[in-house]
Every structure is written in C-alpha cells, then in structure tokens.
Amino acid sequence: DPEAARSGNSKITTTLGLVVHAAADGVALGAAASTSQTSVQLIVFVAIMLHKAPAAFGLVSFLMHAGLERNRIRKHLLVFALAAPVMSMVTYLGLSKSSKEALSEVNATGVAMLFSAGTFLYVATVHVLPEVGGIAHSHKAESTGGKGLSRLEVAALVLGCLIPLVLSIGHHH
Numbered sequence: 001d002p003e004a005a006r007s008g009n010s011k012i013t014t015t016l017g018l019v020v021h022a023a024a025d026g027v028a029l030g031a032a033a034s035t036s037q038t039s040v041q042l043i044v045f046v047a048i049m050l051h052k053a054p055a056a057f058g059l060v061s062f063l064m065h066a067g068l069e070r071n072r073i074r075k076h077l078l079v080f081a082l083a084a085p086v087m088s089m090v091t092y093l094g095l096s097k098s099s100k101e102a103l104s105e106v107n108a109t110g111v112a113m114l115f116s117a118g119t120f121l122y123v124a125t126v127h128v129l130p131e132v133g134g135i136a137h138s139h140k141a142e143s144t145g146g147k148g149l150s151r152l153e154v155a156a157l158v159l160g161c162l163i164p165l166v167l168s169i170g171h172h173h
Contacts (some may be wrong), residue, residue, distance in 0.1 A: 011066050015076045018059050022083035024119040025052070029084065030091025031112035048084065056080065 025048045032044035059080055063073045095108055 011063060011068055011076075014062055015059065015080065018055060018080050019083045021055070021119065022052075022080055023087040024116045026084040026087025026089075027091045027112050028116035030088040030093075031095060031109045031116070033088065033092050034095035034109055052084070 028044050029048055032041045035041065056077060060073055060077060063076055068076070091112055095112065
C-alpha cells in the first residue's frame with residue numbers, strides 16, 4: 001500500500017528532520033559555551049530553551065496523529081531530546097581541544113554558529129515559508145496550491161532581511 005508506506009516514512013522523516021534541527025541547536029550551544037562571552041552563552045541557551053518545548057510538543061502531536069504507539073513515540077522523543085545535548089558536548093569538546101590555536105585562525109566558533117544559523121534559514125526558506133505563503137507542494141493530483149504571499153508580505157520579508165545588513169554598516173570588531 002503506497003499510502004501506508006508514505007505515512008510510515010513521514011514519521012521517520014519528521015523525527016529525523018527535528019533531530020537534525022536539534023543537533024544544529026547543539027552546535028550553536030556548544031560553540032557559545034566554548035567562548036568566554038557569558039552574554040552570548042545566555043542568549044543562545046534561552047533561545048534554544050524557548051523553542052525546544054514547542055518543537056517536542058509538535059513532534060509528539062504529529063506522531064500521535066499519525067497513529068504511532070506510545071512506546072515508539074517515547075523512543076522518537078528520546079532521540080530528539082538527546083540530539084542537542086550530545087551535539088553540544090561534541091562541539092564544545094571539538095572547539096576546546098589543545099588545537100584551539102589552529103582553530104582560532106579560522107574562527108571555528110563563528111563558523112559553527114554560522115552553520116547552525118544556516119540550517120535554520122534553510123528550514124525557514126525551503127519548508128516553512130512555502131507553507132505560510134500557501135504555495136506548499138502536495139502529492140495529491142487535485143492540489144491547486146494557494147494564493148502565495150502578498151506584495152506587503154514580500155516587502156516585509158525583504159525589509160526584515162535587510163535590517164541586519166543596515167545595522168552592521170560601520171560596526172567593526
């Protein structure tokens with residue numbers, strides 16, 4: 001049954017997607033912890049904590065709706081819950097080794113933070129934005145799609161992307 005196979009695959013891919021997302025959170029947290037800047041550590045920690053509970057709730061809700069039994073849901077949730085702390089420790093240890101002098105030449109902490117931020121931007125632009133705009137793809141033949149984003153929404157999106165650029169003009173370290 002192709003529909004049953006697709007449903008089974010969606011449970012795994014949803015969990016896998018959130019595990020990768022949580023691992024990227026771990027990279028950001030580990031990179032922040034390897035710096036001596038307490039404010040960066042606190043900001044990254046709070047940002048991760050604020051969205052971890054809704055992500056876990058969403059994962060469990062999706063898996064329950066998909067008909068997965070509770071023991072399997074617990075296993076999926078455990079893997080999701082462990083991804084960020086494990087990757088955080090791996091990143092911290094990788095950035096805190098004695099080869100820190102070599103890593104500082106390429107600013108490994110900054111690269112790790114950029115990698116983590118890039119994964120969020122990828123998810124937002126490829127998966128979330130089409131859903132919000134009503135132009136998400138569908139596997140159903142009768143799908144007509146949505147209306148897309150209005151001109152005002154596109155303008156707000158572009159403005160939001162340009163604000164950090166404008167704020168960084170003249171800012172040097």
